[in-house]
Amino acid sequence: MTPREVAALIAYVVKLDPRLALDDQAAAAERLAQWCDLLSDVPAQAHGWDAARTARDYIARNPYRIQPSDVSRPWHTHKADQIGRHVGTFEPTAHPEIDPDDETGDAYVAALRREREAVAAGRIAPVTLRAITAGPAAAEVERRLAALGEYMPPSVKQVLAEQRPRRTERERAAVEGRPDPLDVSCIYEHCLAPVGEPCRNARRQVRTKPHPTRLDRAAAHHARRQEQETAA
Known part of the structure; x- marks a missing residue:
């Protein structure tokens, strides 16, 4: 205030x-x-x-x-409750700037974060989607969700996740509010991967996990972002 x-x-x-x-x-x-x-x-x-x-x-x-x-x-209790009830989904047509074929998923992750910040600040309502599973049609809704998933059949979603593991993990981190290592560059001398790119070993092969120094920098970056979100 x-x-x-x-x-x-x-x-x-x-x-x-x-x-x-x-x-x-x-x-x-x-x-x-x-x-x-x-x-x-x-x-x-x-x-x-x-x-x-x-x-x-x-x-x-x-x-x-x-x-x-x-x-x-x-207020802080209310803010935590809003974020806790937010499932991190939004209407794709409201974000025409996002390229659906972007393998990095940077724009999508950024949109998720902007949405979480807006929910935390109380500028928009959390998207829960849980209310549709209440009432007399609950059993039918659950049956359909089990078959269709959120936006696509679970089998298709699983295949896409396997084909795009980095994007899937970044989206999951954004939704869960966890640090994303690809938000920062790697300063390990044999890697120096830029923002958005995975870490590599001395032979320039992609590592399955980021270097520890990058994880530490990502955690610090995430903490600063949360402080700014709280102050907003």
Whole structure:
């Protein structure tokens, strides 16, 4: 939240709980600074989230004076729940820039990540697809899904996965929120594989696993990305 949004939230909670009113300007400024610091990564509103409503619910249910952490903790819980329910799928026609024949899968992976970041920030709703398996038609839905898979028959999907193992693994890492070694270049002196290319041994043969140094760099890169996502 911006300082203006935090100030509006404080004014709202003071209206609901007059005990929080402060006559001393210095104390009020100090409280505003504290709330701004603790709520800097919390949006005022997002998909399924409203900071004012969270504050109101807390005041209605608790006899204790509200603290900024009583708003920030529910936001991070809500954010984790949104990401946890998101299955990482999207409508392909909404991404015409993606080449379906791109063996590297870079554009697809990037689109998945942008989508996860948008879900985490509350800009879009998570895509769960699980609701279609509820209700009286659940048995029929499960039968069809078992035969068809998500977008293609499981047998076809398995063949494609075997033919494109690197792309399959990168897509799986993006969906599961794991570090992707191909996001960074390899700095091992006998390899120096660029971003998007697999590691190679001294004979320039493709390795089945990235070099350990590349895995470490990918983990650090992933951690920085998550920090930026949290701060967004």
